[in-house]
Amino acid sequence: MAETAKDYLLAYGYQEFPDGRFRKLGKRTQIWQPTEGGWLRFEVGPNGDEVPEAHSVAESHQSVSGLDKSQNPEAFNFVYPEEEVAAIYKAASEAAAAGWPESPSG
Numbered sequence: 846m847a848e849t850a851k852d853y854l855l856a857y858g859y860q861e862f863p864d865g866r867f868r869k870l871g872k873r874t875q876i877w878q879p880t881e882g883g884w885l886r887f888e889v890g891p892n893g894d895e896v897p898e899a900h901s902v903a904e905s906h907q908s909v910s911g912l913d914k915s916q917n918p919e920a921f922n923f924v925y926p927e928e929e930v931a932a933i934y935k936a937a938s939e940a941a942a943a944g945w946p947e948s949p950s951g
Contacts, residue, residue, distance in 0.1 A: 848931075849927070849931060850877075850879075850883075850884060850927050850930035850931040850934060851867075851879065852931075853930075853931055853933075853934035853935045853937075853938055854867045854877060854930075854934050855867075856934070856938040857869075857934050857937050857938040857941060858941075859877070865878055865879065866878045866887070866895075873889050874889075875887065875888060875898070876888075876889070876895050877930065880924060881924075882924050882926070882927075883924045883925050883926045883927045883929075883930065884924065884925045884927065884930045885897060885923055885924065885925070886898040886900070886923075886925055897914070897923055898914075898923075899914045899921035899922065899923055900921070900922045900923060900924060900925045901921070901922045902920060902921060902922075903919070903920050903921055903922055905920075906919075906920035906921075
């Protein structure tokens with residue numbers, strides 16, 4: 846039985862690539878990379894580049910407006926917790942197995 850985010854990503858149809866990232870072939874969807882403390886998430890940009898996606902605004906920057914992840918990376922947390930990624934893809938893989946259309950909320 847799958848228990849980790851990696852297990853659930855694989856169960857949902859992601860494949861692990863030599864660069865360590867997990868991608869779902871034929872789908873323009875999130876790319877995941879394991880890192881210390883969890884996972885890094887990337888979105889596919891308009892030119893096919895893999896753009897880091899922030900998880901949340903850092904505590905120290907909660908009241909700052911006009912932040913941009915490319916200009917102010919220190920203002921963001923980029924690591925998605927293992928438990929959160931596992932929960933997203935556990936639900937998605939179970940829904941897919943039950944015949945629901947694809948759409949993980951991650």
